[in-house]
Amino acid sequence: MKLFVVGLGPGGAEQITPRAMAVLNQCDVIAGYTVYIDLxxxxxxxxxxxxTPMKQEEKRCRLAIEEALSGNTVALVSSGDAGVYGMAGIMYETAREFPEIEIEVVAGITAACSxxxxxxxxxxxxxxxxxLSDLLTPWEKIEARLQAAAQADFVICLYNPASKKxxxxxxxxxxIIMRFQSGDLPAGIVRNIGREDESWQVTTLAALREIPVDMFTTVMIGNSQTRIIRGKMVTPRGYRYEET
Structure with missing residues (x-):
């Protein structure tokens, strides 16, 4: 019995990896969140x-498990990478009582990379x-993580930056980040990655407070070394080049 957990990438079909496409082609059943199945x-x-609709992740896993127990080869799909805020973890948790099902996670391109x-x-x-979603994580813990990352001068990538609520x-x-970092830090907004209305903009940390975002937005906040080069965000790794 085989059950794959597959990352679809950020949106467009051309960003599904060849490995993921090959797995999906060999499966009898594909299960997932309604928006991703429609894609x-x-x-x-x-x-x-x-x-299944949003907030029915466990039911989605159980549907996939039932199909696998029936003898079908099944893929449970996630956007991006299934192991990054995706379905891989909950599938392993839900399938603990079914050791006869072999689970394989197939990597995808996550929004941080794309x-x-x-x-x-x-x-x-x-x-x-x-x-930034506090649906499963208390805001107090999110705030503590933001503080720690800012204080340590990490580049910070924010998923799920806003919703209607x-x-x-x-x-x-x-x-929170500006308690430890300058508001002039380069920052970036990317919307609808891999889809027809994909867009991006480079701005500053301070300006992020006034920019509307949604669940299809990914936010990047640079560290103290991040620079704007050719209109893009660049964080040096430390290589040094001689000027000629």
Whole structure:
């Protein structure tokens, strides 16, 4: 019995890795969040597709497990990479009582990497990835992590920076980081990565407080060494070049 947990990448079909595409092609059933299933529906017209809405992650896993126990080869899909705020962890937890099912995680391109590429090279040195969603993590813990990352001068990549119920979270996060960093730090916003309305902009940490964002936005905040080169964010790793 085989169950794959597959990262679809940031959005566009061209950003699904060849390995992920090969796995999906060999599966009998593909399960996932409704939005992500809709993104790949046309790619797999002959497959059985199962979906559940937001906040039904455990049910999604159990649907995939049931299909695997029935003898089907199954893929549970996530956007980006399944192991980065994705479905890999919860699948391992949910399937603990079914040791007969073999689980394999198939890597995908996460938003930190794809968003970083659009913005230039902001992640060339040490960085931290922090989700601002407090659905499963208390805000107090998120705030502590923001403080620690800012104080340690990490480049910070923010996932899930806002939603309808928490429209001010990016502004709050920016204020926390500015306790330890300058408001002039380069920062970047990437929206709808890999989709038709993809966009990006380079700004500053202070300006982030006034920029509207949503769940399809990824935010990059540079460290004290990050510079703007050719209109893009670049964080030096420490190489030194002789000027000629």
């Amino acid at each position: 790949i529906r046309e790619l797999f017209p002959g497959k059985r597709l199962l979906d 968003g970083g590429a659009l913005l230039g090279a902001p992640l060339s040195h040490d960085f931290a990835v922090i989700s 928490r429209s001010d979270y990016l502004a709050r996060a920016s204020e």
